Each structure stands twice: as structure tokens, then as C-alpha cells.
Amino acid sequence: MKRLRAFFYVQHLLGIGHLARASRIAAALVDDGFDVTVVTGGAPIAGFPGPGVKSVTLPPVTSGDEGFSGLVDLQGKPIDDDFKKSRSEMLLQAFRDCRPDIVIVEAFPFGRRQMRFELLPLIEAIDAALPRPLLATSVRDILQERVKPGRDEETVDLINRHFDLVIVHGDPAFATIDKTFPLAGAIRAEITYTGLVAAPPAPAASERFDVLVSVGGGAAGKNLVRSTIAAARNANNASKWCLITGPNLPKDEFDAIARDATPGLSIFRFREDFASLLTGARLSVSQAGYNTVCDVLRAGCRSLLVPFVAGGETEQTFRALMLEKLGLATVLMEQNLTPEGLAQAIERALVGPTPSAHRLDLEGARRSAQILRERYRTWSPKS
Numbered sequence: 119m120k121r122l123r124a125f126f127y128v129q130h131l132l133g134i135g136h137l138a139r140a141s142r143i144a145a146a147l148v149d150d151g152f153d154v155t156v157v158t159g160g161a162p163i164a165g166f167p168g169p170g171v172k173s174v175t176l177p178p179v180t181s182g183d184e185g186f187s188g189l190v191d192l193q194g195k196p197i198d199d200d201f202k203k204s205r206s207e208m209l210l211q212a213f214r215d216c217r218p219d220i221v222i223v224e225a226f227p228f229g230r231r232q233m234r235f236e237l238l239p240l241i242e243a244i245d246a247a248l249p250r251p252l253l254a255t256s257v258r259d260i261l262q263e264r265v266k267p268g269r270d271e272e273t274v275d276l277i278n279r280h281f282d283l284v285i286v287h288g289d290p291a292f293a294t295i296d297k298t299f300p301l302a303g304a305i306r307a308e309i310t311y312t313g314l315v316a317a318p319p320a321p322a323a324s325e326r327f328d329v330l331v332s333v334g335g336g337a338a339g340k341n342l343v344r345s346t347i348a349a350a351r352n353a354n355n356a357s358k359w360c361l362i363t364g365p366n367l368p369k370d371e372f373d374a375i376a377r378d379a380t381p382g383l384s385i386f387r388f389r390e391d392f393a394s395l396l397t398g399a400r401l402s403v404s405q406a407g408y409n410t411v412c413d414v415l416r417a418g419c420r421s422l423l424v425p426f427v428a429g430g431e432t433e434q435t436f437r438a439l440m441l442e443k444l445g446l447a448t449v450l451m452e453q454n455l456t457p458e459g460l461a462q463a464i465e466r467a468l469v470g471p472t473p474s475a476h477r478l479d480l481e482g483a484r485r486s487a488q489i490l491r492e493r494y495r496t497w498s499p500k501s
Contacts, residue, residue, distance in 0.1 A: 123219050126155065126156045127159075127237070127240070128225075130159075130163075134163055134166070135334065135407045138166065139258070139315050141167040142315050144167055155216045156171045156174070161178050188232075202236065209236050221252070221253050221254070223255050225257060228255065229261070254284070254490065259288020262432055287482045288314055295309065298432075313480060320416070320417070323398025327395065329357065330359075331359070341452070342460075346361050350382060360385075360386070362386050393417065399419050401421070404423060405423070415476065422450060424455055425451070445471075
């Protein structure tokens, strides 16, 4: 069997969700026998993209604010044309060095429009390559809904002119792409569903907490952190709380939070055993990001979701409300996120019913590798 070469581009800007999902898929590709090169362009995060892959790190950029309104370097300085040109040239050289059979672009063109300065030249190079690699876009099941006229039409045009495959990392029994992308029916490339990309089942928890609060990467969600500190201070002294702030929370802010913590609250920047901790938690409190929700679904614990809505974000709200409708979570909207509102929601969730059993497919990483291998076997380049 030919060892296929896969070239996987992922750009995380605010949290680490895109990078975490892509890393799980990359690991599954390696397990399936692929030779994998992962190109990352965000702030370095320990442990990602993981072992077994070749890693190319572009000069990092991140989002200037929670609204994704601009790109800055790690010092907060807006990037200029020279910076963009240098990154684009590095990306093209990495592509030429890899000589891939398959190129996977995470999110684009459904998202990551900020990266067009390097992705459009990459797509041109893919189209010009001989032999031309298969080009797939890798997207989550629930997309950010666009409000600017013409954006969806532009996405469809790019896909129809350049992409061979749209890989949707979701279970169609839960959400199909047309629910948040109204022009899905105009896409001519094949659309395929992998199931949700969840981590494998975790071992039993080494510690048990009544309330386990997590804030993803930590770049967003400061209101949840502050509300947790205050709510824990007024909670039942017999309750054990844990707050995981995320690795991207600035150190001075983390230190201030740690100094302010009540004795019943344990605070960490990051826990590698987070998925295990969920298996022993009475209640998980988190935003409604894709990866965290997958971890919660895998663990089967009670869940209180506080969807992220800054900058007009709609994706997490859609996911949270769908899960609540299925009896798999309760929802606290961010406008109601105060210390008192959070404490009351936690109290209700702790005495509420355990989540309903679900049959959602959580094996999306393994299935992604299978789909790519199968499609490549039967694929012929566009003329």
C-alpha cells in the first residue's frame, strides 16, 4: 500500500480548538500509515501538533481582539506586508518540500479569511503542481453565520473552482452543514461527514471535583473566570471546585487569580488529564467550543455551557442550544453570566437529571483518515 503524503495547514488565532482538532486528525492519519506534515501559524502550544508528524511552524500570528478584527504578532504589533510575504514564501516552500498527495486546509474558505494572503498563493501552487494533489477543506459541523453580503457566495466560488472534497467533522444526526451555511446546496465538490472528532476514552480520574470549570485556551472567557472565583467563594464549603484557566491567559492575570482563590477552589493553567477529570466531575462548566463539548460527550458528565458570543460569534450558541434540546447540557447565556447567575445555574445543574444517553458518532478522527485514503484511491485531478 502506498504511503500517502498529507500536507495539513491549520491556523489558530484566539483559542486552541482548531489546533487541537487538527492534531487529533493528524494523529489518526499517522496511525493509518500517512506521512504527515502539519503547518501551524499560531502561538506555539506545548504538545501540539503531537508526535509522529513533521511540523512546520510559520512566524506566529494571533487575533488582535475577540472579534478577530486584525492580525498581530506575539508582541501585539500589527503585521505588515513584509511579514505576510515572508510567511507566504515559507508556506510555499514547505509545500514544495513535502510534494504531497493530499492537501488539507483547515477552515478555509469557510473561515480564516484573514489568511487569504498566503492561502490563495498556496491554492495557485496546488493547481499548478504536476501531479496535482487532492485538495480538501476540513471544517467543523457548525459554522459561524455570515452577515456580510457576498461572503457565502465567495466561499462557494472558491470551493467549486479549486477544492475536491469538503470534510465536515460532525455527525449528520446532530447537525448538517446546511443548517449554518445556507448555500451548501450550491457546492459541487463532494461533502462528506466524519463524525465528531473526539479524543479516545480517557482513563479514570485521579482527582474528583464537584464543579470543574474550564475556559479553553484562555484568551477568551475572562468573565467566566471572574464569575467562577466569586461564585466559588460563596459556595458550600464542602464542595470541591476546579478552575482551568487555559494556557493563553496572561501570567500576571493568572497570578492575580491564584492569589484571590478561596480554599475550596483549585486553580490550574492547564491539565493534561482534563478529559480524565471530566469522568470524575459531578458537573462540567465551560464554553461550548467544539473540542470541549466532544470531551464532555465522551465523559458523559453533567454539563453547563456558557457559549462564547463576542464579536458576533454564533457557532457556540447554536451548538449549546442543540445539546440542551437533546438533554445533554444546560445553557447559561453570557448576558446572564454574573457571579450570582453562575452560582444559581450551577446549583440547578448539580441537582438536575444526569444527561441523556446519546448515540452521536465520536470517531471522526479515525474516519477522516479512512475517507481521505478512499477518496484518493478513486480520485482523478481536475482538468
